[in-house]
Amino acid sequence: MSFAEPTARTGPRPAGALSLAGFRDVWFQPDADDAAARRLSAPRPDLCGLTLDRPRVMGILNVTPDSFSDGGDHAALDAAVDRARVMTDEADIIDIGGESTRPGAEEVPVSEEIRRTAPVIEAIRAAGITTPISIDTRKARVAEAALNAGADIVNDVSAFEFDPELADLCAEREVPVCLMHAKGLPDTMQVNPTYEDVVGEVMGHLEARIGFALSKGVKRERIITDPGIGFGKTLDHNMTLLRHLTVFHDLGLPVLLGVSRKRFIGTIGGADDAKDRLGGSLAVALYGAARGMHILRVHDTHATTQALRLWAAMEERNGRNG
Template sequence: MPSEYYRPLLQTDMARPNDAVTLASGWTWFNRVEILTRSADPVQIPAADLPVPVLKALSAPRAACAGLDWTRPNLMGIVNTTPDSFSDGGAFLATNDAVTQATRLKEEGADILDIGGESTRPGAETVDSAQEVARTQPVIAALTKAGVGPISIDTRKAVVGAAAVEAGAQMINDVAAFTYDATLADVAAKADVPVCIMHAKGQPKDMQRAPQYSDVLLDVYDFLEARIEACLAAGIARDRIVVDPGIGFGKTLEHNLTLLRGLAVFHALGCPVLLGASRKRFIGTLTNTPDAADRMPGTLAVTLQGYAQGVQLHRVHDILPAKQALDITEAVVRGRSEHD
């Protein structure tokens, strides 16, 4: 557990000073960094004064994996083969409907498709592994046969992950970061597929019952750092790991907003960052939109906030609007001269 945490103060402006450092070969840069601790007020320092390992973690390129190029923002399309997901539960439970939806999202610009067979919404019950396999494996197999991909399996269970990889999945996305089923990490290591590890406090059934933190930003950082070490011990290389702070998973409205304000701190872990906030409850609370399907504009606002903080992967339901928003933003930002 570090005593100091480093949040790069990221910018995209074309008026870039000579001492600017590019974040992970991406589209943002910084020349100052905020140091956070648990016992003192934040202070700022020049990027040049960073400890060498921290500067390297922030500036080193992220190796491409699962067909994803981390020098630009990527979109992960959500396909829930469940009857009870918070936003689209039941809409894609049938294999043919799920395949059609996944194909549509890919055509709209999804860089990777995330197929899930167990709802992890607040209050959700655990799904039997066999049922989860039955929901996801045929979809993944059909998409693989049709050449639609790459595909990520959204699961906490080794049996489901193994079946998905056998069917053609190229990434494992575990909202429990291998704390629910540690052998899922072994599946990923053996198959040599990249993983996404997410922070969640509690189980879906009870995670929203008054979650508390000492410091939500730093507590989540510490958890992800520890889970990266667990992945490394399991044989998963750091350049095969994506981290996700877990917006909405055991967090209050203020917890979510604090994480969104401080997202850039997670780049110091040396891994690509995933942001999954699409249509989530806090957006509905802030905008008085109780129906999740009406939260696309709020989701776009969060997505662009993530872009400004260098987030490399955005997990969203509405691919076409997200792609348009990111494409326009990229056109403005990339109008500047490129810097190494």
């Protein structure tokens, strides 16, 4: 299976170069394949009123007791709403999850996941916060309760494999959905994951899940993709995927990159505690921005937004002054 993999560039744009995945500040030189060039360069559809011509920050708001990095931090309703208020100035999207999908995590009953998430979403909307909200869930009933409470997007780490009825719901409600690659379930996914070609296999899996979503009536312009860094992958698998991020633009859809505070950052950067991985998380986020990642899913929204603003300002100056 062959996929186009453009070389992302920033700075002054030469004649004949095309925007990469609709980005303002990232470009590539197309080859002779006009169809591939169109897929790689076409602007991606707006997401809940947000243009995707630059990286958008998705702030993580876990209302769980056991998430790997922030478990328990926002489990109380008031704490979650307070954090959402802060995020309104620091993030473009708020991603709310009620079930940890960290390595080794066990499944949470549907009723408990709804109890954790739906009241938080209702309270955020009651507080007048209008920032788009995504519900991070694998389950149709949880997503339905969240959408009824005011969520706008479904973020499914299983890409409709865990609960195929979630695809029917997303099609019926006409909401954007993020389809992520994961190998195995959270409780076992890090037990010796193996691939012959991790990039090709992840791409092939995403193509198949996109096809499934389309067959259920989900419109292509409402699909976001995610290579699933850290989900059933070793450090070497993660690094290989990061080195080949631009290949995911060949799917012709927006790409979400979620790497914030993950274990490989601590391993390479020398930080055992997840909350000590800010520097490494920012480094990978900016690396992703320079390769046209449309959505960056992060814990540290203030620092990430600040870093992206500086990156964009410097790229604008480089492009203007050469």
